[in-house]
Amino acid sequence: MSSLMEKLKKDKERINQIETKLTRSQKITDNIVANLTSLNNRLQQLDEAVLPVYIETRGLQTKKDNLENTLVCLNEAIAHYHVESETESVIKAGPVNNLNVYVEALERIREAKIFFSEVSLGPELKPVKQLFECGKDELMRQFCGQLTAHSRPVAPQRLMELTSDVEEGVEIIALSIDDEQLSENIRIELRTITNWLLTSGGQSPDFLLRYSRIRCEATVLRSLNDLRDYLRCGSNSSTGVQSIGSPALLSRGSVKLSTKDTPIKRGRRVTPSLRAVMAASSVKSNRRSSINTGVASNTKRNSVCSEIWEMDSDIDIRTYCHILNAWLILLKAELRLLDTIIPHKYQTTVFDGIIENSLDLLVTEGETIGGVMIHSVASGNFNAIVSTIPVLKHFASIQPQLESILLQSHQNNRHKFPQLIRYLQEKVAQGLTDYIESVKNDPEKQSNMPKDGTVHELARNTLMFLEQLGEFSEAAGACISVQEGREAPTARISRFTLASYMVKVLGSLSLNLELKAKSYDDSSLACIFLLNNYNYILKTLKFKDLIKLISIHSKDIESDYEDKKCQQMEGYSRCWNKTMQFLSDNYKPLSSNQALNQPKLKDKDRQIIKDKFQGFNDELEGLLSVQKRWAIPDVDLRESLINRNESYIFCAYEPFYEKFLTVPFSKNLDKYIKFTPSQIGELLAQFFDTSA
16 A cells, blocks of 8 residues: 555656646746747738838839840941941952851841841841842852862772772771861861851752752762773773773763663663763773683684673773772762761762762663663673673672662662662573573584584583573572572572582583484484583683582582593594404404414415405504594593504404414515504504594
C-alpha cells in the first residue's frame, strides 16, 4: 500500500512539472504571435506608403523606354532615307575589292527596301529597289565571274597520274584537284555570296544551276576532252595510226558517227557533243606473241589487233576506260568543292547538274560500244567481243567507287551505269553463244583446207579467242552467268561458267574439224590434219594455262585430247599396211631357210622375191613423194611420228632384208634391194615438211 502511495506521489510531481512547462511554453507562443502581428502591421503600412511611388515610377520608366525606342526607330527611319546616297558608291564600285563591305551595303539596302515597302509607298521605294536589284545582279555576276575564272580543265598529265590509283582499285581520297582549282579565299568568297543570295537576297535556288553548268563545261567536260586529245595524240605519235574525226567538246561542233550500221540502244537522244569526249583512235588489242607449237604461218591470220569498228569515227576502249577513271577523280573533287561552297540541302541537285551531261555521254558511248560489237558479231567478227569485255572488267574494278560517288546524286542517275553494264553483259553473252554456233557451222570449203594437213585457221582463231577470254575469265564468265539467270555471280562461279563455255567451244571445234577432215581424199592426210589440230589445241591450252581453267569444269580434258591424238596416230599407221604386206613371209615355199639355201631357186620363187622388193620400193617411194609435202609443224610431234614409223617399218624390213640379202634371186640385186635398213631410217626422216 505504501509503494502505491509513493508511485502516486511521484506521478503527481511529474504532472505538476509538465503543467509548469506548458504554462511557460504558452507564454513564449503568445509573445511570438504578438511580435509577428506587429511586423505584419508595419509591412502593410510600408506597402501602402511605397506602392503609389512604384506605380508612378513604372509609368515614368515606360515613357522613357517608349521615348528611347521612338528615337531609335526614328534614327533608323532617317537612316533608310540616306541608304541610297551612302551605299550607291559602294554598289557602283562592285564587290571585287571588298566583298564584306559590299554585302553589308546590300544588307542595308535590303532593310531600307523592306521599310519603304511596309511603311511608305512613296518615291523613295523605287530607287532603293533598283539599287538593290542592281547590287544583287552585280553580286551574281561576281559569283559567276569568279567561278568561271577559276574553273579550269585539269591537265591530262595530272589526270593520268591520278588514274593509276583508280586502275589499281585504290580509294580516291584527299585529292588536291579542288585546291588547285579554287583557292581557300575564292571558296570562302563564293560561299559568302551563295549564302547571302539564298537567304537575304531572296534568290531562287535555280541560280545554282549556273554553278552546275560552269563546273560541268569549264572543268569536267573540258578536262575529259583534253584527256581524250592527249591520249589520241600519244597513240598517233607512238603508232602512227591516224584517228578519224575528233572535234573539241564545246567549240568544234558535233561528231557524226555512222549510226546506220550501229543501232543505239533504246533510242537515246544524242546531244550535240555526244562523241566529243570519248571518240578517239580505233580499238586495238595487244598483239599476241606466237606460241612455240610450230604452227604453220602460211595462211593469213585474222588478228584480233585489226580494226573492228566500221564507223566514221573510231572508239578506243583503253581511252574510254581512262576517261572513266578521270571522270571519277573529277567528280570526287567536285563533291569536295560542293561541301565548301553550296549549302548541304542543295548539293544533290547541283551535283546532278554537274554530272548529268558527262554521265549521259559516257553511258551513250558505252551503248555505242555495245552496238558496234553487235554489228561486228553479225558480220562474223567475233574479236569485237574480247575487245568489249575489258570495259566490263574495268566497270567491275571501279564499281565500289562509282557507287559511292553516284550515291550523292538522284536515284535516276544511279541506275544508268548498272543498266549499261547489264546491257553490255547481255550482248556479250549473246555474242559468245553465237560464236559457238559459228565454230560449229564453219563452212567446209575445200579451198580453205590446208593441202599439207597443217593446223586449220579455224583452230588457230578459236584458240586465240579462248586465250583472250581467259585473260578476262571473271568478266566473261559473269556475262554468261547473267544470261543464265544468276545475278551478281561470285568469281568462282564466273570462272566455272567460263570453263563450261570453253568446253562447249572446244567440243564444237572438234566436231567441225572432224567434218572438215572428211573432205580429204586421202584418209591418212585426214588423220595428219586432225593430229596436227588436236596437238595444237592441247599444247596451246597448256602453254596459255587454259588447261587449269577448263579443268575446273572438265578434269579429263588433257587425257581426252591425248586419246584423240593416239587415235589419229593409229589411223595414220594404216597407210603402211600395203607396204607391210610386201614384207610379210606368207609364201610357204620361201618361208623356210632350206628352200632359200638351195643352189638355184625356181623361176617362180625368184619372181616372187623380185615382186616383193619392187613393190616395197615403189610403195615406200610413193609414200615419200606424197608425205614429204605433208606438214607436222610441231617438232616433237614430227619426231614422235617418224620414230613410230621407223620402229614399225624397220622391225619388219631388217629381217626381210637380211633373209634375202644372200639369196641369188637376181643377177642385178641393186635393182631390187635399193635400201639398207639404215637408209630406210634416212628416208623416213624425210617425211613431213620441216618448213611448215
